[in-house]
Amino acid sequence: FVKTLVPVEGTLAYLQKGHDLRxxxxxxxxxxxxxxxxxxxxxxxxxxxxxxxxxxxxxGYERGWKEWFALAEQGxxxxxxxxxxxxxALKLRVLRDMHWGGWKxxxxxxxxxxDKLL
Numbered sequence: 001f002v003k004t005l006v007p008v009e010g011t012l013a014y015l016q017k018g019h020d021l022r023x024x025x026x027x028x029x030x031x032x033x034x035x036x037x038x039x040x041x042x043x044x045x046x047x048x049x050x051x052x053x054x055x056x057x058x059x060g061y062e063r064g065w066k067e068w069f070a071l072a073e074q075g076x077x078x079x080x081x082x083x084x085x086x087x088x089a090l091k092l093r094v095l096r097d098m099h100w101g102g103w104k105x106x107x108x109x110x111x112x113x114x115d116k117l118l
Contacts, residue, residue: 004053008050
């Protein structure tokens, strides 16, 4: 799916592999092609509200975010807001159709097996 980031309030930092950091503000939007290695985050300490538009829609991605927020409410995330439990992290990765890079790249194959269990 194509993911479009649309800041509503505050500033959203967006980083794409091989490109400079971009700051997106209300009125901006940025579309991300499938397979693009990227991350986005709140660069400050203030409140930020942004919308993520998926085309075509993707129920697993939405479910993954709901489960991610539930983990946060239960205190089951580390200080970097990542699932503390590998099984939970793999489940979120599968639901949200993400692909890890770096040292976690090897876990992508494990996540494919988990996908069959969900």
